[in-house]
Amino acid sequence: MTSTLTPDAPDAPPSSGGGAEPTAGQVARRRWRASRGVLAVVLAVVAVAVILAVLRPGAAEQDLDPQSPGRGGTRALAEILRQRGTPVAVSRSAADAAERATAGSVTVVTWSGRLTRADIDRLRSIRGDLLLVAPTRRVLHALAPGVEKAGTSFEKTDEPGCALRAAALAGKVRFGRSETYLPPSGATACYRDEGKPRLVQVALDGGARTVTVLGSPFPLTNEFLDDEGNAALAMNLVGARSSVVWLIPDLPEPGSGSGDATLGDLVPFGVKLFFLQLVLAVAAVAVWRARRLGPVVAEPLPVVVRSAETVEGRARLYRAHRARGRAADALRAGARERLVPLLGLPRSAAQDPNAAQEVVAAVAERVRAAGAGAPPGAAPTGTFRTGPDGRLLYDEATIGAALYGPEPADDAGLVWLSDVLDDLERQVRQS
Amino acid sequence: MAVTGRLGLLALIGAVVPIVLPSWWTLAGLWGVLLAGVAVDLALAGNVRALRLHREGDASVRLGETARVSLIVENTGRRRVKGRLRDVWPPSAGAAGPRAVRLDVPAGERRRIETTLVPTRRGDRQAVTVAIRSSGPLGLAARQLSRRAPWTVRVLPAFPSRRHLPAKLAKLRELTGQHVAQIRGQGTEFDSLREYVDGDDVRSIDWRATARRREVVVRTWRPERDRRIYLVLDTGRTSAGRVGDIPRLDCSMDAALLLGALASRAGDRVDLLAYDRRVRARVEGASRTDLLPAMVRAMAPLEPELIESDAAGMVSTLMARVRQRCLVVLLTELNPAALEEGLLPVLPRLTARHLVMVAAVADPRVGEMAAARGDLAAVYDAAAAERARADRRRLTAELRRYGVEVVDAPPDEIAPALADAYLALKAAGRL
Structure with a gap:
């Protein structure tokens, strides 16, 4: 709009005072130093988790499957039983097993963690004997009433130490890692480790059928079947009746009733206490942090009013109401006030309308003496007289219009007026 | 706990x-x-x-x-x-x-x-x-x-303008020692008789002494000592405005401290009053050595009050305390609304008996705004600033019509400017 407008310089060089600003490399290094401790802890946690996952004995899909020849499978046992004339029927669901079971059969329940509540109900009313291989707590409660889980034993081999015929015949048996139980009174308990048995047999329905709980699947598997008296124990337990129903349930269909156990049922009691204790510990930490050392101090603050606020407010008002007339008057009055002493006129002449002619004449004379420099930019048409080259003529009419003229017609006119007044003042000063 | x-x-x-x-x-x-x-x-x-x-x-x-x-x-x-x-x-x-x-x-x-x-x-x-x-x-x-x-x-108060004190004291010594006043004024006293040298004012020739000595003898005068100076700090709402980041009151205090220090060295008695609608602080009758500490102690707890100052009350308080003629230095702000309705109506009562000087801190921000050019907002800013300056000029002119000395300077110049004004009065024997 005017020549005094300074254009934004996009190609301006960045300020040289950037020495205090850290470089990207320094920032990265500082962040690395700050976070490497946390990173190390996270990595250590991940490493420990991976190691634990690797070391944990994993259960493969075909474990305890009578059709699997793998290490964990039980094909050897099934084959032996078949050769001895005891048919082994493999069931993949509890319903199927309940259908196949007869009063003279033994139902071997493996992978009991996959049984839904409905499955367990079905097994509860099954005909014939039950052999539960390392059952879950839920299955144990439902199918072997009175037997409680006690803990875990790692003792490898053990003597039967009981009157159970199957165990007594088998003698020493290799168990490996095994669950131990607390038997109810009247139950037969064998292979005790520190008094807690790994094999418990409970008679139900007045001795009509039995439920046997075996704490470890290892004596039945292909891998360990030929160790010690394992084969004998397995044969005696599984092949005691006329037929065997081997239940190895598939994963239940999603939504088939397996999800009705709440999180609270699944979480062990100790873990619940752990979380309760965590909450209490956090509360203790909160009490520690909440207690201030000394009070919060309040004090009256001084008023912060910028002295120029009224002037700035008035400027905004002028702008909001486009008060060009008032603004122009103020600018002209200020310029006259500064010009008059330079011209050697009495101060009172500055704001006296009658002295206008005198002031304008004096300014014109001084401007002529200064050599009538170029005024800024192109003049708004109609207000000021311009020369043949389109430039403004600083004659008396123009100076009069600048110092005493009417209200500028538009905003550009006002900005231009301010520049002309500056220019006049500069020229008078220089002359 | x-x-x-x-x-x-x-x-x-x-x-x-x-x-x-x-x-x-x-x-x-x-x-x-x-x-x-x-x-x-x-x-x-x-x-x-x-x-x-x-x-x-x-x-x-x-x-x-x-x-x-x-x-x-x-x-x-x-x-x-x-x-x-x-x-x-x-x-x-x-x-x-x-x-x-x-x-x-x-x-x-x-x-x-x-x-x-x-x-x-x-x-x-x-x-x-x-x-x-x-x-x-x-x-x-x-x-x-x-x-x-x-x-x-x-x-x-920080009293940063004490660095100006040595220069002003040197000026004062020049005034009282070597440079003897030639003009008899209200605030001068007879100093001595000496021989006439070329350039001396003929009006100061003492004819009686000349007749006795048979050579031309002139009388010399020196500024009178033991004049009374009353510093009045306005702690009303206009003193709360911040100039730069310092409240106007703090600038006024700084100027008052420099003037107090200078005047007490010049042998004048200095009193201090801080007033808005009631007396906030007062130092009267302090000895020369104790003046500055007493002033500083009295000023320390002063805060600008957000109330309109009561000029009539201030003048009454002053007139009741001071009987003899003195220089009243009023440190306030040239705010048209506050002064025209407050001070101007009661000013004749004060000027009738005392010499009055008004010291005001000008805001450099207004000067910056007045010099702003370029876009429309800047020009409106400049117009508003010109308007504010015109108001200030008008007020200054009006005060001068009452015979009041006005010192109007930006914050870093107000203290030396006030000291200079005091020295000028002293040199002219107007105290």
Whole structure:
């Protein structure tokens, strides 16, 4: 709009005072130093988790499957039983097993963690004997009433130490890692480790059928079947009746009733206490942090009013109401006030309308003496007289219009007026 | 009472225990142990009530300088007090260093705790309290108490313009010593007779002495001493405006201090009054040596009040206190609304008996705005600033019509400008 407008310089060089600003490399290094401790802890946690996952004995899909020849499978046992004339029927669901079971059969329940509540109900009313291989707590409660889980034993081999015929015949048996139980009174308990048995047999329905709980699947598997008296124990337990129903349930269909156990049922009691204790510990930490050392101090603050606020407010008002007339008057009055002493006129002449002619004449004379420099930019048409080259003529009419003229017609006119007044003042000063 | 982080940490670590031993008793036992530890700590922690606190150190400091206050903690109890201590000061006292310090006072001994203050505002800064946390031997819990240890640091005005004092004093010596006034004025007294030299005013020839001595003798005069100067600080709403980042009142104080120092050296009596609607501070009849400290002490707690100043009340107060003619220096703001309705109507009463000087701090921001050019907003800013300056000029002219001296200068020049105006009056013998 005017020549005094300074254009934004996009190609301006960045300020040289950037020495205090850290470089990207320094920032990265500082962040690395700050976070490497946390990173190390996270990595250590991940490493420990991976190691634990690797070391944990994993259960493969075909474990305890009578059709699997793998290490964990039980094909050897099934084959032996078949050769001895005891048919082994493999069931993949509890319903199927309940259908196949007869009063003279033994139902071997493996992978009991996959049984839904409905499955367990079905097994509860099954005909014939039950052999539960390392059952879950839920299955144990439902199918072997009175037997409680006690803990875990790692003792490898053990003597039967009981009157159970199957165990007594088998003698020493290799168990490996095994669950131990607390038997109810009247139950037969064998292979005790520190008094807690790994094999418990409970008679139900007045001795009509039995439920046997075996704490470890290892004596039945292909891998360990030929160790010690394992084969004998397995044969005696599984092949005691006329037929065997081997239940190895598939994963239940999603939504088939397996999800009705709440999180609270699944979480062990100790873990619940752990979380309760965590909450209490956090509360203790909160009490520690909440207690201030000394009070919060309040004090009256001084008023912060910028002295120029009224002037700035008035400027905004002028702008909001486009008060060009008032603004122009103020600018002209200020310029006259500064010009008059330079011209050697009495101060009172500055704001006296009658002295206008005198002031304008004096300014014109001084401007002529200064050599009538170029005024800024192109003049708004109609207000000021311009020369043949389109430039403004600083004659008396123009100076009069600048110092005493009417209200500028538009905003550009006002900005231009301010520049002309500056220019006049500069020229008078220089002359 | 307060618990420590150690309690929270132990509770957190203890959360592992219920996983190993899942029982309610585990949890109860754990908390039993922890709470017993807390009880032991509370019972054996040193007694905070038995501490005797007293302070020594700086009672006053110039704004921007550093004060040192010592807190002496004496343990009169039977047990050692070990823990943390926080000396609580208001934020504007600018207490440096850590928030709380370690404290370890054996029974019967005393410790000194240094607090460094760099106040950020003028006025009285009072120590709020001393919070002490005395930990028990296990470090699980602590006894905490806030104790009073009163102390006040008076933050005095910074008086940055005292660097101008030597130059102004040199000017004063020039005035009173070598340069003897030739013109007899109201505030001059007869000094001596000396021989006429070329250039002396013929009006000062003492004809009687000339006749006696048979050579031309002139009388010389010197500025009269023991004139009275009354500095009046306006603490009303216009003094709250900030010029740069300093309230106008602080600039006025600075100027008043320089003038006070200068005038007291010149042998004049200086009094101070701070007034808005009532007397806020007054220094009267202070001896030459005590003047500056007395002024600084009186000014320290002054704050701008957000009320309109009562000029009539101020004039009445002044007229009631001062009978003889004196120079009244009114440090206020040239605010058209405040002065036209307040001071101007009552000014004749004051000027009838006294010489009045008005000193006002101009805002450099207004000058910046008046010089703004370029876009429309800047031009409106300039117009508003011109308007403000025109108001100021009009007010100055009006005050001068009443015979009032007006000093209007930006904040860093107001103090020397006021001193110069005083020296000019003194040189002209107008005091």
